[in-house]
Amino acid sequence: MTALPEKTDKKLGLVIDLDTCVGCQACVVNCKEWNTTNYGAPLSDMDAYGSNPVGTFLNRVHSYEVTPETGPAQTVHFPKSCLHCEDAPCVTVCPTGASYKRTEDGIVLVNEDDCMGCGLCAWACPYGARELDALAGVMKKCTLCVDRIYNENLPEEDRVPACVRTCPAGARHFGDFADPQSDVSKLTAERGGVELMPEQETRPVNRYLPPRRKDASLAETKVLDTVIEEPKGLFAWLDKALEAL
Amino acid sequence: MHPAPSVIVFTSLSGLGFGILAWLGLGIPDVAGRAAFAMYFLGYGLAVGGLIASTLHLGKPANARKAFSQWRTSWLSREAVIAVMALLVVAPFAIQRIFLTGEPPLWLGFAGSVLCLATVFATSMIYAQLRTVPRWNHPLTPVLFLGYSVAGGAVLSGQPGTGAVLLVFVGAVQIMAWSIGDKRFAASGSTLGTATGLGKTGVPRQLESPHSGTNYLLDEMGYRVGRKHASKLRAIGALLGFALPVLIVIATPPVPVWFALAGLVHLAGVFAIRWLFFAEAEHVVSLYYGRTAA
Numbered sequence: 001m002t003a004l005p006e007k008t009d010k011k012l013g014l015v016i017d018l019d020t021c022v023g024c025q026a027c028v029v030n031c032k033e034w035n036t037t038n039y040g041a042p043l044s045d046m047d048a049y050g051s052n053p054v055g056t057f058l059n060r061v062h063s064y065e066v067t068p069e070t071g072p073a074q075t076v077h078f079p080k081s082c083l084h085c086e087d088a089p090c091v092t093v094c095p096t097g098a099s100y101k102r103t104e105d106g107i108v109l110v111n112e113d114d115c116m117g118c119g120l121c122a123w124a125c126p127y128g129a130r131e132l133d134a135l136a137g138v139m140k141k142c143t144l145c146v147d148r149i150y151n152e153n154l155p156e157e158d159r160v161p162a163c164v165r166t167c168p169a170g171a172r173h174f175g176d177f178a179d180p181q182s183d184v185s186k187l188t189a190e191r192g193g194v195e196l197m198p199e200q201e202t203r204p205v206n207r208y209l210p211p212r213r214k215d216a217s218l219a220e221t222k223v224l225d226t227v228i229e230e231p232k233g234l235f236a237w238l239d240k241a242l243e244a245l
Numbered sequence: 246m247h248p249a250p251s252v253i254v255f256t257s258l259s260g261l262g263f264g265i266l267a268w269l270g271l272g273i274p275d276v277a278g279r280a281a282f283a284m285y286f287l288g289y290g291l292a293v294g295g296l297i298a299s300t301l302h303l304g305k306p307a308n309a310r311k312a313f314s315q316w317r318t319s320w321l322s323r324e325a326v327i328a329v330m331a332l333l334v335v336a337p338f339a340i341q342r343i344f345l346t347g348e349p350p351l352w353l354g355f356a357g358s359v360l361c362l363a364t365v366f367a368t369s370m371i372y373a374q375l376r377t378v379p380r381w382n383h384p385l386t387p388v389l390f391l392g393y394s395v396a397g398g399a400v401l402s403g404q405p406g407t408g409a410v411l412l413v414f415v416g417a418v419q420i421m422a423w424s425i426g427d428k429r430f431a432a433s434g435s436t437l438g439t440a441t442g443l444g445k446t447g448v449p450r451q452l453e454s455p456h457s458g459t460n461y462l463l464d465e466m467g468y469r470v471g472r473k474h475a476s477k478l479r480a481i482g483a484l485l486g487f488a489l490p491v492l493i494v495i496a497t498p499p500v501p502v503w504f505a506l507a508g509l510v511h512l513a514g515v516f517a518i519r520w521l522f523f524a525e526a527e528h529v530v531s532l533y534y535g536r537t538a539a
Binding site for chain 1: 246302303304305306307308309311312314315317318319320321322325371374375376377378433434435437439440441442443445446447448449450451452453454455456458459460461462465466528529530533
């Protein structure tokens, strides 16, 4: 049934640190690799070596520039994948029962055997977290690497989502938001983690840590100021000659 | 939103078909025998043809039968269930009208009509429920879908007076919906600032796209139509969808050939307007790609 659970035992999700992310795209690549070779239909590429390559990805890194009211503008790299919302609109719109939210840990998944590829769940998601695979004809989305996090065949340090495991900057953190003592809960509280598009009332689980402000002293640098106020020697002559023109 | 031909054909044709069937269930017009056959044939043809067209855009049509299962939560599933119920309940009433003498029970016709309109309502709610598409997420969306269905149904079932009045009504609602719809995205409160959470830090703008080519999200939800084209199409839609059919049904003798012509012109207008319904609708995910409210 595509009804949402009243409450989930755990709330597994990600904290993404926008201050730390360097936009290297390693999480994009490792996500694609893991999810192409494991759970469900592979993430296909169409025209991969041609002039117009298009492919399915569950995690993408956008880049923005943000200009504060005072101080210098800064670059923010912004990884985006499924936020595993508590009020996931993608689940309730599903006509076949393929989309569901797990009661035990809150992960939102697609049962590909039931999906008819109508695409309505992708329309219902405000975050663009779902992509219909052009080859398989079924909806693909982040599984929070459900086939890694509980996988006892993997060494313990690998039992986290592929994107978290691979991040060289440590910008991605995985944990249980239902537990106020978990690392992700504490990190969110400490750094003022925010949810995306709260006005859509999806109650996302994932949190984003805002970028720290750049040094204010940077803003004071006047790069294009006049270097010499009173020219002397050659500059004095050049100044005069230019004025005379 | 991407204006997929199969979905435009489906919503337009099945809406019209269910509109005709809804009128017939009420005994308007009061037809029997060969005339009833022709009208039910048209109504069923449009409704079923539209429903078949709707399966053409599926990625995995083999699983379409599972769409009957989630009627408790999903409007798309409700639409599938109610559509089949409508077609089944209308059938015995139609058979009595076409092949048998004597009046079929009124309640049966009435139940069929209610189910036909409920199908159209369910279709409209698939779009109206989506908070992610502010232009659709408005009570006028179901009013319009139902309006087109009963107005077009009235014209094609040969009711010039009722048809003309309903067409004028739907035309007025459509113009109102265009004007309200143009302001919905800005009114939704979603911006790149809320989408990224960076609005608290400052004013964000896109620096670089996450991918050099296109993707499913941009193809499906990033579709944009030029403002100039849109206003031209609105004018064409209003002319063909409402003005001309009203003129035809008022100014011509009430014979089937003129109803058919008025219905065809109306349908052409509905196609244009339905194309715009999708093409003009902006999805909030486009904010992540640096698009701003139009």
